[in-house]
Amino acid sequence: MTTVDAQKQQILGFFIEEAREHLDTIERGLLSLKDVVNDQEQMNELFRAAHSVKGGAAMLGYHSIQQVAHRLEDCFKVLKEEPKIQVDQVAEDLFLRGFDTLQQLLEQLQGPYGLQEDEAEQTVKDAEPVFVQLHDHLNQITGGGAAAMPPNFAPQVMGILKEMLVLFKQPPSDRGRQQIQGFCDRMAALAPDVETWEALTQTAKGAVGNPNAPFKELAPLLIKELKQASELMAAGKGQSVHASAALQKLATVPRVEAPAKAPVAATPAPPAAVPPVAATPAPPVAVPPVAASPAPESNELVIPRDPRGAAQALVKAFDRKQLTELAQLLIKVIKGQ
Known part of the structure; x- marks a missing residue:
């Protein structure tokens, strides 16, 4: 193994x-x-x-x-x-x-x-x-029931989805993603007391904010799920609303954006570069500190973009107690998105 x-x-x-x-x-x-x-x-x-x-x-x-x-x-x-x-x-x-x-x-x-x-x-x-x-x-x-829906709930959602679709047809950009996320917030505000609707719209917002989620894949999935969910809400079946596994997967944003060259920068300088420095005609007293001083240790942790690779890196860097604390922090961040 x-x-x-x-x-x-x-x-x-x-x-x-x-x-x-x-x-x-x-x-x-x-x-x-x-x-x-x-x-x-x-x-x-x-x-x-x-x-x-x-x-x-x-x-x-x-x-x-x-x-x-x-x-x-x-x-x-x-x-x-x-x-x-x-x-x-x-x-x-x-x-x-x-x-x-x-x-x-x-x-x-x-x-x-x-x-x-x-x-x-x-x-x-x-x-x-x-x-x-x-x-x-x-x-x-x-003794509970479906939360009261605002008048014309489904038509309002459809109106927002049409505006959203216009942006999806444009080339992807940070500004465009932010505008679409704003539409998600508008839809959430239509039924703030329905937790399932709130959860779906926030998952949609997270998927839109994922720079690795292409519009071509995201647009049809998101439009379809929000439209179907709005129809369930209008029919009093809000508890049946939930994000699909595919949408949840798109909403998973890389935890750490690590530069691809970070590992190279962290490697020690090749030995061949040292002799010229040591051999320079500088005074003997001044040379040893320069050649012998160790490179400062980095407190940064390079984490792959792949979720499983990231998990492996975290397990190597932290003990079990620290991993548990990290998991709790990540869950809070995800819920807050």
């Missing part, structure tokens, strides 16, 4: 180990959900467990795991905000079915062939009706 392969296994091992611990927490909570729902601290543990799995999967590029964990997190949030809710058998069964999907994806990741993208996306697609039904059922038993 090469050094790179060993590093990949170490990164994967860290994630799987922590994910399994979080899944154990979730499973214990779901098996006694009727009691747990009345304990705010235990509900917080369930929410944090799903949140942690989501964040770790996002960092490593496992979008299917991220998406399912996010759906569970949203459902736990409903229970957190409704402490007096009476959970029934239907809700318990739906929660467990959603949890089984997350567990299935993690088992595939641990398998001999790893997590195959096509298979994982199909697993997420098959589970989507379960989460839609769960959200609808939670709204019923909490």
